[in-house]
Amino acid sequence: MKLDASLDFPGDGARAIESLGLDGAWASEIGHDPLLTLAGAARVSSSLTLGTSVLVAFGRSPMNTAMLANDVQVLSGGRLVLGLGSQVRAHIERRYAMPWSQPAARMREYVAALRAIWASWNDDRPLNVRGEFYRLTLMPPFFRPAPHSFGAPRVFVAAVGPAMTEVAGEVADGLLVHPFTTARYLDEVTRPALERGFARRERERGDFEVSLSALVGVGEGEEAARAVRDQVAFYASTPAYRGVLEVAGLAALGDELGRHAVRGRWEEMGRLVPDDFLEQVASVGRTASVADGLIARWGSRVDRLGVSDPGGDPAASWDVLAELVNRRGPATPARR
Numbered sequence: 001m002k003l004d005a006s007l008d009f010p011g012d013g014a015r016a017i018e019s020l021g022l023d024g025a026w027a028s029e030i031g032h033d034p035l036l037t038l039a040g041a042a043r044v045s046s047s048l049t050l051g052t053s054v055l056v057a058f059g060r061s062p063m064n065t066a067m068l069a070n071d072v073q074v075l076s077g078g079r080l081v082l083g084l085g086s087q088v089r090a091h092i093e094r095r096y097a098m099p100w101s102q103p104a105a106r107m108r109e110y111v112a113a114l115r116a117i118w119a120s121w122n123d124d125r126p127l128n129v130r131g132e133f134y135r136l137t138l139m140p141p142f143f144r145p146a147p148h149s150f151g152a153p154r155v156f157v158a159a160v161g162p163a164m165t166e167v168a169g170e171v172a173d174g175l176l177v178h179p180f181t182t183a184r185y186l187d188e189v190t191r192p193a194l195e196r197g198f199a200r201r202e203r204e205r206g207d208f209e210v211s212l213s214a215l216v217g218v219g220e221g222e223e224a225a226r227a228v229r230d231q232v233a234f235y236a237s238t239p240a241y242r243g244v245l246e247v248a249g250l251a252a253l254g255d256e257l258g259r260h261a262v263r264g265r266w267e268e269m270g271r272l273v274p275d276d277f278l279e280q281v282a283s284v285g286r287t288a289s290v291a292d293g294l295i296a297r298w299g300s301r302v303d304r305l306g307v308s309d310p311g312g313d314p315a316a317s318w319d320v321l322a323e324l325v326n327r328r329g330p331a332t333p334a335r336r
Contacts, residue, residue, distance in 0.1 A: 217284040
């Protein structure tokens with residue numbers, strides 16, 4: 001379940017999420033630093049997995065991220081999942097004023113750098129990162145956090161395309177699947193890419209967690225679908241997500257939506273999304289039918305399942321999550 005993007009909400013939100021029987025709370029980098037949000041949630045919860053979905057990796061040096069994540073790991077007693085995303089070039093260069101190049105290779109090195117930093121603190125290893133993108137070789141004792149017993153945070157990587165997905169399978173503890181996906185794309189593109197990543201390190205699928213926050217629209221008729229349709233149109237207009245459309249045979253739709261986005265015709269875009277594609281990428285309808293759709297589509301494909309409701313009705317999301325908790329069983333990993 002997502003934590004509200006405000007500094008007032010983490011305490012009440014974390015308590016409510018935990019009381020509902022959910023297993024995790026996630027914070028996004030929208031208006032606030034997600035690790036700061038989770039630090040507040042860590043103080044008032046005892047069992048929740050606390051994750052970032054996502055923290056923009058390339059907007060920070062690995063040292064900044066490692067130190068903040070280490071603090072939240074200690075505050076939470078070892079419950080942090082550090083979910084990292086690359087963002088897109090325009091945001092990294094123009095919003096964060098940071099360098100951009102070879103995102104998949106850079107993410108691989110970024111995760112390795114984090115692990116090296118944490119090992120230097122907790123295992124007293126020399127810090128010696130000399131990569132193509134990051135060079136970290138100085139760690140005087142005065143600046144080193146005290147060792148702790150909670151271990152390093154788990155690291156998840158967010159990915160859509162096969163290159164970044166392979167990196168996730170190679171170096172991360174889990175994959176954050178983008179909400180703009182379909183069962184077919186997960187089966188034909190995401191899963192094979194993960195397996196190629198696993199093969200590089202001789203890893204097993206059981207050592208890895210796949211997490212998805214699925215798109216939903218709760219309500220009656222087109223009213224329930226409108227916000228989801230608009231969100232799908234926005235994602236579909238983004239070149240980085242075009243592969244999902246290509247697998248569905250809708251590459252031309254992406255080109256058309258991209259032209260609308262360039263011209264600022266946002267209100268027209270949702271109407272261009274075909275009903276059959278909307279059904280592939282989102283679950284829309286009353287609470288029970290949405291839960292049915294989520295379980296049928298994702299129950300055997302992901303390990304951790306949550307909901308993303310572009311309509312912005314928190315009560316509707318809570319109802320769906322409560323329904324998933326009530327139905328949870330051996331084949332229903334509705335755990336987010």
